Amino acid sequence: MAAILFTLARERSLRRQRVFRDRTNPLDVFSDRELICRYRFPRRTIVDFIQQVDRRLSRPTNRSHPLPVSSMVLATLRVLSKGDFQSEAADIHGISQPSFSRMFMGVVDALNASLDNIIFPMGQEEILRTKEEFLRVANFPNVVGAIDGTLIPIMGMTGDDEHVFVCRKGFHAINMQGIVTADLRFTNIVCKYGGATHDAYILANSCIPEIMDQLPGGGWLLGDSGYPLRPWLMTPFLTPQAGQQEKYNASHIKTRNCVERAFGVLKSRFRCLHKTGGALAYTPSKCVRIIECCCRLHNRAIEDRIPAPAMGQVPIFSDNDTFNAETIVNANAVNTRNIIVRRF
Template structure:
């Protein structure tokens, strides 16, 4: 009987796509421009632990390309590994490591609500231009990100009302379609209003941290002095106009979810990890990268550029977990 030995070692051909692709080709495959890629890499490079493949170190820029390719396709890790020239296990380790590094180092910097009065006035004026709703800081809603069942006694907690397993992600979005607050830790069976009731965002509005600012939500939320929902049975013309303005302004959160999912299909197609913390870190990482692309797309008027460059870190409710 022929003995079965170990699989022979394969020498993969690894390509540095940062150097071989032009700007358009690079952005189409990795969703970031080369300038944005360099900016992200410079901020997380110290967190990246070198891995070995065939006794050769994998450079930090190659590792970031692996993670971006996974976010931009949402496909199996084996496909990403073949594209980047490495084995599946190495690609898996890199994706988990990079997702944790991005979420840990960059989330509080790029996903935040600016608290200064002039910044809040700017946000409210931009939201007012959508349909005339005054004092609106942002629109609030939740989106279900598909996951694979984690198994165990609590497996059914992750099944949502639509019948599939998911993580229920709450986001607060402004008129630039940027994510200003993100809560990623609740199973799919949790109601949207429960997530908001237990979020730090609610405590911040209760303490009037944002002055007289308002947020808009759908009928799944309860009305508060700072949270407005549509009228159930509008009768008068004024009530009908209020609902129309409310819907037109609140739809920016739905548009944000659409842009986020198209930019990083891993949000739409879901993850197939065996631990919830790994899925959470991927969601947080893609939220950071999405905000980076939105920030560079919007036009910054003269005179307020310095507001965006001042580091102003808030503690945002999220759950970055070690895998």
């Protein structure tokens, strides 16, 4: 009997005791300004995220103390906003690093599913409103969006397809294509191609050409010289003549600048997408879901008129090689651009 009791006591001493961490709820401690600084959103919006994630997140567990959804959402927003290591965000919110790793992508997917706010304008009223907003920027008519690509750094990787992700700047990245409105809201994103992929290739293999061909009332996208001139895609003159062509270029650049600003605000709001916050240390498929989540959260911040972080915009990385448009001339596109030039 003594031997049995000794064995049980020894097993009990070797068994790891459960640790109940202190999970102080930041929603009860911080003001809206402090929450925006740390999590990019005020209390009412974070509570809305918690409710949406709670409805969509599947959390089967036999534990008597499951993770609170509020802690899961706050820790996820912290990583996206600050680019912190998982262990740092987990410690702040009283979560173990393994638990955080298991739940992180689930919260990201739940946010993606609940935030259905990346929609290209297709209704007549919405298209007209978008064109009027762009017209007020620099008097460029009939614009429904500005398009460009930006590089999202990811951790170095190995494998047969590594070269696909090495951008011309020498680091591993995903080349994200974005179309934005004049108020910096994303209406379309494509973020499944590696950093070595050219902007023009991404556009040609997206749904945008078909959408623009069928757009009610017609309209144009504005792109830089990295894109080919198309009847629905206006690019600047590479060597503009003095007068109307220079005025056209000036208006084009000023109007298209909103997409550069949108990328800058996106990356300053969510530092995980910029090199100052490190790089996304996940597989490319997971990185794509994280990038999409940040874009949807960015749109929600625009809708709720939440100010951008105080540090302002950050330098962005883009793949802006000049496309040799002179070798592929589209007569209809050239005529359309010449008609626009005469307005100036």
